[in-house]
Amino acid sequence: MTPGYPMQRRHLLTAAAALACGLTLASAAPAHAQSEPGVTATSIKLGMSAGITGPIAFASRQFSSYMQKYFDKVNAAGGVNGRKIELVVIDDGGKGDVALQNAQRLLQQERVFAITTIGTATTAGILDYLTRQNVPLLFPGAYNTELVNPTRPNTFALFQAYEGQIAAVTRWVYGKKGVGSAVIVRANPPSFDLAAKSAAATVEASGGKVLATLNTSYNQPEWASIVIRLKELKPDYIIVMTTASDMGRMWKEIAQQGAAPPKGIIGISPLADQAFLDTAGGPVPDDMIYAAVPATVVPTSPEAKDARDLSPGETMGLFGLEGAASGAVIVEALRRLGADVTRAKLTALLHDKFEPFKTSFMDTVKSSPDHLMVQSVGVATVKSGAFVAATTEFVK
Amino acid sequence: MLLATLAGGISLGFLYGLVALTLILLVRTTGVLNFAAAEVGMLCAFVAFAALTQFHLPVLVAVAVTLVFSGLLGAAVYCGIVLIRPADPLTLSLRTLGLLLIVNSVAYKIWGANSPYTFPRILPEGVVTISGFNVGYVQLLVIAFAIVIALAVWVLTERTRLGLLLRAVSSDREAAADLGVPVVSVDLMAWCMATVVACCVGILVAHLFFLAPDMMAPILLAGFAAAQLGDMQSARVALIAGVVLGIIQSASSVYFNQPELSQILSFLVLTVGLIIRGRFRGRVIST
Numbered sequence: 001m002t003p004g005y006p007m008q009r010r011h012l013l014t015a016a017a018a019l020a021c022g023l024t025l026a027s028a029a030p031a032h033a034q035s036e037p038g039v040t041a042t043s044i045k046l047g048m049s050a051g052i053t054g055p056i057a058f059a060s061r062q063f064s065s066y067m068q069k070y071f072d073k074v075n076a077a078g079g080v081n082g083r084k085i086e087l088v089v090i091d092d093g094g095k096g097d098v099a100l101q102n103a104q105r106l107l108q109q110e111r112v113f114a115i116t117t118i119g120t121a122t123t124a125g126i127l128d129y130l131t132r133q134n135v136p137l138l139f140p141g142a143y144n145t146e147l148v149n150p151t152r153p154n155t156f157a158l159f160q161a162y163e164g165q166i167a168a169v170t171r172w173v174y175g176k177k178g179v180g181s182a183v184i185v186r187a188n189p190p191s192f193d194l195a196a197k198s199a200a201a202t203v204e205a206s207g208g209k210v211l212a213t214l215n216t217s218y219n220q221p222e223w224a225s226i227v228i229r230l231k232e233l234k235p236d237y238i239i240v241m242t243t244a245s246d247m248g249r250m251w252k253e254i255a256q257q258g259a260a261p262p263k264g265i266i267g268i269s270p271l272a273d274q275a276f277l278d279t280a281g282g283p284v285p286d287d288m289i290y291a292a293v294p295a296t297v298v299p300t301s302p303e304a305k306d307a308r309d310l311s312p313g314e315t316m317g318l319f320g321l322e323g324a325a326s327g328a329v330i331v332e333a334l335r336r337l338g339a340d341v342t343r344a345k346l347t348a349l350l351h352d353k354f355e356p357f358k359t360s361f362m363d364t365v366k367s368s369p370d371h372l373m374v375q376s377v378g379v380a381t382v383k384s385g386a387f388v389a390a391t392t393e394f395v396k
Numbered sequence: 397m398l399l400a401t402l403a404g405g406i407s408l409g410f411l412y413g414l415v416a417l418t419l420i421l422l423v424r425t426t427g428v429l430n431f432a433a434a435e436v437g438m439l440c441a442f443v444a445f446a447a448l449t450q451f452h453l454p455v456l457v458a459v460a461v462t463l464v465f466s467g468l469l470g471a472a473v474y475c476g477i478v479l480i481r482p483a484d485p486l487t488l489s490l491r492t493l494g495l496l497l498i499v500n501s502v503a504y505k506i507w508g509a510n511s512p513y514t515f516p517r518i519l520p521e522g523v524v525t526i527s528g529f530n531v532g533y534v535q536l537l538v539i540a541f542a543i544v545i546a547l548a549v550w551v552l553t554e555r556t557r558l559g560l561l562l563r564a565v566s567s568d569r570e571a572a573a574d575l576g577v578p579v580v581s582v583d584l585m586a587w588c589m590a591t592v593v594a595c596c597v598g599i600l601v602a603h604l605f606f607l608a609p610d611m612m613a614p615i616l617l618a619g620f621a622a623a624q625l626g627d628m629q630s631a632r633v634a635l636i637a638g639v640v641l642g643i644i645q646s647a648s649s650v651y652f653n654q655p656e657l658s659q660i661l662s663f664l665v666l667t668v669g670l671i672i673r674g675r676f677r678g679r680v681i682s683t
Contacts, residue, residue: 053504053505053508054508057508057510057511058510061510188655188656212653213653214653215653215654215655216655217655217656219512219606219608219610220655221604221605221606221611221614221615222404222408222605222646224404224407224408224529224646225401225404225645225646225649225650226649228400228401228404228529228646228650229650229653231400231528245512245514245606248514249605249606256523256530256532257529257530258530278514279512279514279606281514281517282521
């Protein structure tokens with residue numbers, strides 16, 4: 001061992017320690033943001049659990065693909081404050097338990113910054129988990145009342161729950177076409193319990209009478225037994241809440257049995273989806289259908305052109321437009337955050353600092369104490385076999 | 397409302413009876429309970445759907461292509477799960493359970509994403525009013541087809557040489573083979589026929605309701621119950637049992653307003669029917 005060696009070793013150790021400190025400081029400084037899961041200097045990773053297969057596949061595919069296309073457009077223009085948005089979509093088959101596994105995978109393996117979903121039942125499956133993890137759940141394509149009631153610190157909704165939708169559209173239709181009796185036809189999942197109560201309360205409050213509430217199941221094959229009851233009860237209105245294709249099959253049976261209600265059929269947002277008309281098969285008379293369109297305009301209206309242009313060769317349904325709308329608000333929120341993207345800052349912004357934001361294809365979005373950031377719905381009707389806006393205004 | 401419920405229940409019940417007949421056809425001729433019969437029908441309905449909507453074939457050509465496909469599929473299924481390793485009917489029945497899962501999974505993988513689909517209108521639209529209930533032409537066709545198939549099964553198995561051979565093979569394969577019956581050919585014929593009938597049922601169900609990988613699930617259960625009540629042998633009893641089930645389900649939905657009850661009722665009718673039949677048989681034997 002040479003006499004100088006210990007000295008050299010001390011220098012080396014000192015230099016190494018200095019280098020380590022320097023590196024630590026260097027990595028810590030710019031990157032308060034980089035330590036946030038899913039956020040790097042060049043990207044922000046978001047996750048989505050969606051029923052790409054299963055009973056809500058059509059809606060899920062539209063929602064996820066239009067959100068992705070919106071992000072693609074933003075990324076092509078340089079991203080959000082220099083960061084590209086990456087969306088990781090995992091199929092849950094429309095099942096709540098799988099959605100929960102997906103959420104765990106998105107957080108633990110994919111390490112996403114925030115999560116969004118499509119599907120009312122599947123979103124219910126992951127709400128509590130995301131709340132416990134304090135991970136932002138952003139503008140899911142879901143209509144659960146549990147999203148905003150009670151208010152969750154991490155959860156922000158864009159679309160009215162079914163009970164709000166049906167109350168708003170029923171009130172508007174009763175104002176326009178007159179008071180009358182109604183039969184409520186509902187699918188049996190508990191997610192429709194509140195909506196059925198809300199519809200009944202709105203009818204009664206408007207001076208009408210609920211003659212009966214008829215229960216159905218998802219993908220109900222035969223509708224004759226329901227329509228036999230409808231023929232017997234002879235309501236002025238039918239208020240319906242189930243899937244788009246089930247409502248289409250119901251209309252088909254109503255048409256076959258000559259049991260159309262004199263004043264119209266009122267429904268929740270799936271009634272405004274193209275899948276309803278596709279399944280109905282035959283013609284649906286003008287001004288027969290009135291469907292709630294939460295937050296956005298009717299997909300076929302001129303105001304929705306920007307969203308339709310995201311995929312010019314495709315027919316955009318309601319859920320496609322909702323996907324684009326959710327994507328637009330996510331982008332705007334991230335843009336307003338600036339360079340320092342953290343979950344805490346995002347939830348603080350959305351909670352009470354998100355100033356009104358407006359695009360052509362949806363109503364004004366802004367912070368609200370209950371975290372429902374658009375409180376209104378549009379109303380769609382069918383004219384000449386296609387969906388059009390029944391009113392140019394958003395109703396509450 | 398009662399008469400309308402009856403009319404609606406009868407038209408639904410014949411569909412159950414038709415599904416029961418597809419099961420009985422193979423049990424009577426080979427002894428195998430084909431759990432996958434309904435799923436194979438669903439698969440064929442998707443083939444017809446593709447022929448009509450993707451290849452834009454004329455209706456008759458599309459139906460003919462699908463029927464040929466179903467015959468070949470029946471032959472392939474026979475070769476794949478029976479001929480490859482012959483076994484007793486119980487083992488073969490269990491193999492069809494595996495086939496059910498495979499067909500269902502494949503269908504979900506290929507078509508699950510955008511289901512349910514609306515099947516193109518290939519049959520004439522229109523209705524006949526019975527007791528205030530409008531029965532569609534397609535529903536009438538289901539009733540007519542069910543009766544024709546029931547008669548055909550009876551004639552085939554009781555009044556033809558092929559039927560005699562089928563029953564001989566079903567009763568005792570080895571003895572039949574020793575007597576010169578071409579066992580493989582007879583079996584093959586039975587599987588092909590059963591699959592063609594299942595194909596027709598699949599297309600009718602898709603036309604009546606919707607096209608989806610799970611479209612046969614609620615109907616299969618009721619059809620199975622009807623077939624069981626017919627002891628897996630009697631086409632006539634199965635058809636009647638199917639109609640009774642249809643009426644009970646329709647009435648339960650109309651009067652009790654509980655759609656879930658229809659599945660429970662299928663089981664209930666099956667259980668009660670089997671108990672009554674067992675007691676009746678016991679009495680006959682003791683007499």
